[in-house]
Amino acid sequence: MSMKVALFIPCYVDQFYPQVGIATLEILKKFGCEVVFPLNQTCCGQPMANSGFNHLAGGCNENFIQNFAGADYIVCPSGSCTLHIKEHLHSEKQEAEALKIRKKVFELSEFLTDILKIDRIKARFPYRVGFHSSCHGQRGLHLSSMSELMLPAFSKPEQLLKEVEGITLLKTERTDECCGFGGTFSIFEEAVSSKMGKDRIHQHSANHVDYITGVDMSCLMHLEGILKRQHSPIKVIHIAEILNASY
Secondary structure, eight states, X not given: OOOEEEEOOOHHHHHHOHHHHHHXXXXXXXXXXXXXXXXXXXXXXXXXXXXXXXXXXXXXXXXXXXXXTTOSEEEESOHHHHHHHHHHOOOSSOHHHHHHHHHHEEEHHHIIIIISOOOOOOOBOOSEEEEOOOXXXXXXXXXXXXXXXXXXXXXXXXXXXXTSBTOEEEOOSSTTOOOSOTTTHHHHTHHHHHHHHHHHHHHHHHTXXXXXXXXXXXXXXXXXXXXXXXXXXXXXEEHHHHHTOOO
């Protein structure tokens, strides 16, 4: 019997990058999941929490619980939104249900490796690709190891990408440096945010990549804006789109 997976799509993916949501849906279905998309889902409340107004996210919390209660798993193509739900979803009315949801929400690459145990991907993407390790996914969800720790290196997203035929994965010198997006940080600290993004792009450009990929379209959106202003030929693409790339 297939597991019931509820698809949790971030606002910016829904509005600006719907192809990422579609790719996520198709990947999950390929691996035998019964996928549902709760139509009344809205913002998870992360912008309020990041700005210090988590107490104003109560309506978002109640709506999230109403939409996603009952699913076996909740899967999201975003490390930051996933981490927000894992750490901040609470409810005065339904705290027991909120706790259940916090335990069964997963970022896409995390779900594929840890829950579905996928070790073979039938996809082809014959390009030079740089991987951007987003902070929330790496340091919050532990999707990959941190360079400052003297521990064995690992990366769940890169583990999946290495199964894609034709891909050439290239590492930057500072593999886990922040891109500078940080949600509302990019608004309140625009100059710092832009400089950090430019530094990341400079390192990827040195590797002559065709694409920059990652698990968070928000970080990639930030980098894409800088790339376009630089008239760079480098494109951004979400990991779900690469894993779903057909022959």
